[in-house]
Amino acid sequence: MITGLHLFLTYSCNFECDHCFVYSSPRARGTFTFSQIEKVLQEAKKIDSLEIIYFEGGEPFLYYPLMLRSARLAAEMGFKIGIVTNGYFAVSAADAEIWLEPLQELEIVDLSISNDSLHYGEESDNPATRALEAAKKLKIPAEVIEIEEPVITEETGSEENQKVKGAPVIGGSTLLRGRAVEKFAADLPQKDWQVFKECPAEELENPGRVHLDSYGNVHICQGLSIGNMTEEPLAEILLNYQARNHPICRPLIEGGPAQLAREYGLEPRQSYADACHFCYLLRRDLLEKFPRYLAPEQVYGLGD
């Protein structure tokens, strides 16, 4: 049952992190207009199970007036509001409060602030820390998102990894999709492609949330679309979605990335770091065949 819509308010970001799974950067294009957001919210009202609208990116505070007005409208329409940010705007404690006070008035239910070495190195007095302190002072529910670089460890990793007896497993919370594949995957231990028989991280059959972008894509996983809002109303896309009729989701459900490769006669190279690494590279090879379902190209590192 779908309960959340996550809007990539913009793909643009002041950072260009190694682990970013949508290839955000200062050059990345793709920002919602207010009129597009109004349409999204009107459609969202038609889906009874929807409770919360998240504004994220990229970095949504780069388009602060748009973010605020959109969040206000969503709140007026009865949705809970969440926002994900890297906190870059908190150049001082006092400034952080100025930026966050309007969110207090909106009674947002979650402010997620990225604060990790991939964003701010080892600097502990950083903008994200100041944003968190200001949020606490203003009594805005806030939490830190800390993404760790993938590391090789014998003790952590997914159950699937641990089934591969004797193999080192991968810890850290970076998802191997998007730019993270380019930056990290080659240095990690690899396993035979045939062991990746399931999608480990997304509810492809019955998604609880989807991501939307300004190009109209409705992402069930980053770059894996179940429809386009410019061609079909959002509510119809969500209410009519049947994973078993989707040319990419169906094989992933039936047998993970290994089945996706078999189904389309793709020749995997022998090994991959994890299922998402394998899936992401397969999908990139299928871009031309399924442009409607694998989009936008920029989250595959092709152009900004």
Ligand code: SF4
């Ligand atoms: S990248 Fe593929 S395998 Fe990984 S969560 Fe997304 S759909 Fe599933």
